[in-house]
Amino acid sequence: MKRSPVPARPQIHQIVLPLSGEPAYVQVYLIEGAPLTLVDTGVRTAESRAVLEAALEELGHGFDEIERVIVTHAHRDHMGLVQSIRDAGADLECLVHEADAPVVETFPEDVRRRTAEMIPLFREYGVPDDLLERLHAERIDSLSIDEAEAEATHVDRVLREGDRLEWKDFALEVRHTPGHTPGHVMLEDEESGLLLSGDQVMGQAMPHTENFYVSPLPDPADPLQRRRRFRGLVELRRSLRRLRGRPFKILLPGYGGVVRRADRAIRDTLLFYDVRIQRIDRGLRHLAAMGQPVTAYEIWKALFPSDPIGTALGDVRSHLLLVIGALDCLEEDGLLVTERRSDGVLTHHHC
Ligand SMILES: [Zn+2]
Numbered sequence: 001m002k003r004s005p006v007p008a009r010p011q012i013h014q015i016v017l018p019l020s021g022e023p024a025y026v027q028v029y030l031i032e033g034a035p036l037t038l039v040d041t042g043v044r045t046a047e048s049r050a051v052l053e054a055a056l057e058e059l060g061h062g063f064d065e066i067e068r069v070i071v072t073h074a075h076r077d078h079m080g081l082v083q084s085i086r087d088a089g090a091d092l093e094c095l096v097h098e099a100d101a102p103v104v105e106t107f108p109e110d111v112r113r114r115t116a117e118m119i120p121l122f123r124e125y126g127v128p129d130d131l132l133e134r135l136h137a138e139r140i141d142s143l144s145i146d147e148a149e150a151e152a153t154h155v156d157r158v159l160r161e162g163d164r165l166e167w168k169d170f171a172l173e174v175r176h177t178p179g180h181t182p183g184h185v186m187l188e189d190e191e192s193g194l195l196l197s198g199d200q201v202m203g204q205a206m207p208h209t210e211n212f213y214v215s216p217l218p219d220p221a222d223p224l225q226r227r228r229r230f231r232g233l234v235e236l237r238r239s240l241r242r243l244r245g246r247p248f249k250i251l252l253p254g255y256g257g258v259v260r261r262a263d264r265a266i267r268d269t270l271l272f273y274d275v276r277i278q279r280i281d282r283g284l285r286h287l288a289a290m291g292q293p294v295t296a297y298e299i300w301k302a303l304f305p306s307d308p309i310g311t312a313l314g315d316v317r318s319h320l321l322l323v324i325g326a327l328d329c330l331e332e333d334g335l336l337v338t339e340r341r342s343d344g345v346l347t348h349h350h351c
Contacts, residue, residue, distance in 0.1 A: 005258040006250055008192040009170065014252060015055040017042035019077055020149070023205065026077040027254055028052070029196060030059060033167040035067035035093075039187065039196055040254065041081035043149040049081060064089035070165065071096045072198030073184040074103035074110075076150035078254065083153040095165070097176060098158035100183025107152040108143065114212040115139045118317075121213065124226075125324055126295025126345045131316070138313040159185055172196070177243070179236025180207045186243075193249030193262075200239065201265050203256020206272050209233045211321050211328075224340050233273065233325030234332050240270045273329075279303065280326035281335070284348060293339060293347035296323045 004010045011032040016025050020043070029039040042048040053063060063085050069092055071079045082094050082104075096104050103110045118139060119132055127135070161176040165187070172187040180199045187196040200207050209232025218225035248262035259265045283303045287294040297320070304319045305312075327348055330336040338348050 005252060006192060006194055009189065009194060011167070011170075012194075012252070013055075013059060014258065015052065017048045017051050018045075019043060019048070020045060020145070023255055025255075027252070027257075028078075029252060030056065030061070031167065032059070032061075033169070035167070036061060036065050037068040037070060037165075037167075038066055038085075039070045040072055040078040040198075041069060041085065043077050043080035044084055044151060045080075045149060049084060052081065062088075066090040066092050068093045068095065070159075070185075070187065071100070071104060072186070072196070072254065073097070073181040074100035074107070075181065075199070076107075076146050078198070079104050079107070079153070080150035083151045086153065093156040094153055095157045095159050096155045097174070097183030097185045098160060099176075099178065100181055101155040101158045103181075103183075104155050105152055107150055108146045111146050112143060114210075115143050117213050121211070121229075121324070122297075122320060124344065124346055125320070126297035126347075127320065128297070134313055135317050135320075138317065142314075175243070177239035178230075179209050179232050179239050181210055181232075182230050182235075184239075188248075193247060195243075195248045195251050195262060197251045197253045197259075199254045200236070201243075201251060201259070201262075201269050202253040203251075203259045203265070205255045206269060207236065208318060209236050209321070209325055211325055224338060224346070226346075231325070231328040231332075233277075233322075234328045237270065237273065237329060240266055244270065276322060277326040277329050280323055281330055284327075284330075284336075285350060288349045293337075293349040295345055295347055296320065296327055299323050299327075299348075 004012050005014050006012055013030045015028050018025055026042055028042055031037040042052055066085055069082050119136055122132055159174045163174040165172045172189055175186040175188050177184050177186050177200050184198055184200055186198055211232045213227045213229050215228045219228045243266050251259035251262045283299050300320050300323045336348055337351055338346050341347055
């Protein structure tokens with residue numbers, strides 16, 4: 001029998017489920033008591049489903065007994081099996097934050113739209129057409145994995161900051177922590193100092209942040225007429241600064257085991273990004289000192305390995321997104337001036 005990772009909450013069980021790529025696994029949680037609840041589900045593969053079923057069985061439960069699924073955020077490894085559990089006979093309530101609920105209900109439509117929007121985003125930040133095409137092709141491949149490993153399901157209740165989810169003898173409070181996705185939530189048990197932290201603060205891993213247009217039209221309030229965007233890194237920083245210094249004792253994340261030095265992990269995640277933002281800031285200063293204002297693409301070329309082939313394209317994409325996210329943070333901090341060139345590309349320099 002699996003023991004709970006938190007002695008004060010013996011009803012919470014961590015279950016490790018296999019993934020098809022890297023990382024090789026994801027952690028989900030079963031909370032016993034009424035209602036019998038799963039926090040996240042793993043992906044919709046035969047292997048993951050079998051491991052989840054076996055783990056539940058070991059704890060004396062079947063799929064058809066699940067009464068509630070809380071999805072920390074709308075990624076395939078967290079929501080992949082909700083509909084399958086329903087199809088196995090569970091009369092369950094699915095709970096997702098309101099900002100991620102549309103993605104869960106239409107999966108993978110939004111993911112497909114965001115994938116297509118990557119092209120105008122990167123173009124606006126100066127990425128040349130040949131690299132854009134290769135990046136897009138790589139995303140189309142990963143989209144087919146999304147489509148295979150998760151399916152849309154109905155959201156019965158949307159979650160908001162401060163919502164209380166109750167069991168007979170304890171409760172979890174919803175902490176809306178956007179960054180990794182717009183509707184990412186953590187679940188806090190204030191009494192025991194426990195935080196189910198999803199993919200926003202993990203053990204031995206750093207969260208990615210999403211960055212995509214949320215409107216097809218230029219923002220009338222923006223002098224540069226940029227389209228409004230979800231700026232994940234700005235949001236992640238804000239979310240984590242709010243959590244920093246809180247007396248959490250233990251984190252139960254989506255990856256990386258059980259985190260016992262909770263505040264340290266929150267600070268390390270912030271520091272990880274602060275260091276990268278500073279590095280990109282220095283790169284910007286260095287390039288700008290040579291003359292022209294620079295593009296995000298030029299900063300990326302100066303700081304990261306260039307001319308990538310094949311398998312490294314995923315890294316290229318995440319590094320470009322990191323540069324754009326860092327520029328967003330520097331702009332948020334009032335340190336950056338952005339302008340638009342006659343070809344539509346955005347350039348940057350310091351105030
Ligand atoms: Zn995720």
